[in-house]
Amino acid sequence: MFRVVVVGSGIAGLTAALRISTFAEVTLITKGALQESNTLYAQGGIAAALFDDDSVELHVRDTLLAGAGLGNEDAVRILCSEGPALVRELVRFGVPFDRSGGELARGLEAAHSRSRVLHAGGDATGRGIAVTLATRVRASGIRILENAMLTDLVVRCGRTVGVRTLDADGTGGVLGAEAVVLATGGAGRPYSHTTNPCGATGDGIAAAWRAGAELADLEFYQFHPTALAAPGGTLVSEAVRGEGAVLLDASGSRFMQRVHGDAELAPRDVVARAIARQMTAQNGAPVLLDATGLGRRFLAHRFPTIQAACEAAGLDWALEPIPVTPAAHYWMGGVKTDAWARTSIPGLLAIGEAACTGAQGANRLASNSLLEGLVFAARAADALSATELPTSPVEDTVLSGSGRAAGEAPSERTVDDLREVMWRYAGVERNADGLSEALRLIDELQPADSVPSIAAQEELNLLTLGDLVVRAALAREESRGAHYRSDFPTTHSEAVHSRVILRDGDVHIGTFTDARQGMTREVVGAC
Ligand SMILES: Cc1cc2nc3c(=O)[nH]c(=O)nc-3n(C[C@H](O)[C@H](O)[C@H](O)COP(=O)(O)OP(=O)(O)OC[C@H]3O[C@@H](n4cnc5c(N)ncnc54)[C@H](O)[C@@H]3O)c2cc1C
8 A cells, every 4th residue: 555645634634534545544644633724614614506506507607707717617617516426425424514494504605696505503614524524534544643744845856755744842753655645725824814723824835835846826815805803803704795794884884886786795805805995995994794684593593603703802793783804814826736636746736725726716706615625635536546656765754853842933023024014015905016015024034043843834934925925916917806906907818827836946937828728837937
């Protein structure tokens, strides 16, 4: 049996580990506890065309429309057509999806033309999925290493042959593998306002970058329109607007009807920008989300997580509108893969939010990311089962510890400064002056020390990725999807291509065409 290291235990990593373990020896490593992940916090649900009034074609159309011309149609078709069977499998696994009259309940979310979003525990869908899958993984006998961080990939002769790890107690190690599957999620933490938990520092993407893998679409970062403007910044799911809640300005008037025909259910980038502008117009004061029309019982039953967050902030959302602000939420960019999760480095696969399959285009359709994790994890497993892999020359080894305490923050100030710079200059709206200033400021933010620790590694990764996001955002001189340049506010038809960024001595930013045309790469500039 060959050895596969799966890194990360969100929906993508857990699904991949379960499937790959049927034909290979799997080690699952994860930075925190097994269930800790962005997946755990997902609220609104998982989208799939499962109902009679829906179809794969409609889901494809909605996904491509939201993707603003950049969605890779092949990847989108795979997502929407292979998703339903895998969601049914989750139902069989026992994910406690909500029901209505015995049937699966379904919600409507922004930019979906049909109600097709399954949810669990009201707004605790991610928890239902994470707990169910983690329980199966624990029961499967898969070797699980919790509190073990991937720091770097081991690449020999152009092939991935293992991973370097760092434990919470400062002990390092190397795990040899014939293949590595990165399922390390995205990176909300480079931004000062984010819905993402602390662990979302883009470690896998940064490690892939250092190893020389191609990354793509890094300029496309989705800002969720509505996080609670109170300590903790809890996400207020799109599903709340889907159920009928409306956005109000400081004077109590609706403003989204003036911005877009779909008003509060317009695509995320449109709503996030409209809120950001409205906030600027009212001197930074958050806008209000009015869910009072939905009724106290319904709110408590359908959205218990948000209800608890409101109560913790001293707000009664059944009685009065609550303050909300945009926040960094989901990264469309990541490690570039083909339709089988394969990256540009042999032996390295990437899935879930860490990957860029092209399915999310320039703007993810709500509730499509859990689905993407599921679908491409299954594809990664299929790809590996069909491949003859050369034996890795690397054996597992333990390296002596550095003695640094777990979680000790070497230079919190650097990360805080980075987060402010990114929010200010590379956030909901960007322009060349601000992005250039961001590059200069990030360059000044040096990691404080080189002693190996999880916090130091995260800091290094955040600085690396912040720099790359800014470079990619500077290179795209147009506005598209989630990337809005105030100095280039229109969309250019000649810019309908993804940008690949690779480390080849310098940083290169180039273009690639879609999979049907063979993923050709054309390096167009060096910075
Ligand atoms: C608050 C919130 C609500 C959301 N709601 C929805 C929703 O309703 N529907 C939807 O489709 N999407 C939603 N999303 C997005 C969705 O949750 C994520 O895109 C998706 O869960 C990503 O899954 P993943 O498996 O790729 O990564 P994650 O779930 O983020 O898992 C990444 C895993 O990798 C581990 N890891 C990270 N770095 C390392 C390292 N260096 N070494 C070892 N392990 C590492 C982490 O600990 C974690 O276990 C939401 C996101 C947030 C933050």
